[in-house]
Amino acid sequence: MQLTFFGVRGSTPAPGAEFIEFGGNTACVHVELNDGTDIILDAGTGIIPLGRELISKKTDIHVLLTHNHWDHIQGFPFFPPIYQPNRNILITPGQTALPEHDAILQQMSGSVFPVHYKNLPSNIEIKPLADDVQSWPLKSAKISRLKMNHPGNGSAFLIEADNAKIAYITDNELYPPYKKETDFLDFVEFAKNADILIHDAQYVVKDMPTKAGWGHSIAEEAVKLALACRAKRLALYSHDPCRTDSDLKQLENHCREVVGIAQAPLEVFAAAEGMSFNL
Numbered sequence: 001m002q003l004t005f006f007g008v009r010g011s012t013p014a015p016g017a018e019f020i021e022f023g024g025n026t027a028c029v030h031v032e033l034n035d036g037t038d039i040i041l042d043a044g045t046g047i048i049p050l051g052r053e054l055i056s057k058k059t060d061i062h063v064l065l066t067h068n069h070w071d072h073i074q075g076f077p078f079f080p081p082i083y084q085p086n087r088n089i090l091i092t093p094g095q096t097a098l099p100e101h102d103a104i105l106q107q108m109s110g111s112v113f114p115v116h117y118k119n120l121p122s123n124i125e126i127k128p129l130a131d132d133v134q135s136w137p138l139k140s141a142k143i144s145r146l147k148m149n150h151p152g153n154g155s156a157f158l159i160e161a162d163n164a165k166i167a168y169i170t171d172n173e174l175y176p177p178y179k180k181e182t183d184f185l186d187f188v189e190f191a192k193n194a195d196i197l198i199h200d201a202q203y204v205v206k207d208m209p210t211k212a213g214w215g216h217s218i219a220e221e222a223v224k225l226a227l228a229c230r231a232k233r234l235a236l237y238s239h240d241p242c243r244t245d246s247d248l249k250q251l252e253n254h255c256r257e258v259v260g261i262a263q264a265p266l267e268v269f270a271a272a273e274g275m276s277f278n279l
Ligand SMILES: [Zn+2]
Pocket: 067, 069, 150, 171, 215
């Protein structure tokens, strides 16, 4: 399968000359299975350029949403396939504390958006799963999920297909000051031997304690998880919108030093828009 990053920011988009190398779009990752199935993780602004590519296809689009925070759904009203007549778009919402499964559509109503979702010509289906469902088939893939530590909660996803394993865990606070949904060791088991672990790394040590409880992890904690689960690659993800290209390179180098000290065969990098992996 092919994995491509289309949006790597958390919180808000980050336009400007200092953000060009890693990109300024919010959360969106595209996974194309070898059987041609398109799976999209989150619908931040990165889904807009991805949608421009997908309009040339006619096949179903599968969207897995971690949660409904704005940076994970705000690209959807501008996602070109929703304006294609009869295009099938199937959405699995995240396990959020408030069961607002259609929040991604409700943002296209009232006084905040000019096109009402009920007037879209595509077939958009939102399919929440029973709370006890932990894994299910999606075409040739097996999808699993795990609750995340985040205000309002949400789901982490695991995609297993084509003899490869992708773990997508954002927004997640590995060591929150509030009651945890999921323990560190459960994340280790979930992402064990992943070919690529994409994990929240929005903060650096000096952001604490101010931002403790805001639902994101310190980059070194993401490295610790990747080492513990013996992932092959770690993509630092959900970059703080104030983190410039040079800040991210510094963060990446620091995390590589940590991996070097551990003498582990882990490849770590800060996720950038356009990065693509054939797994
Ligand atoms: Zn969030």
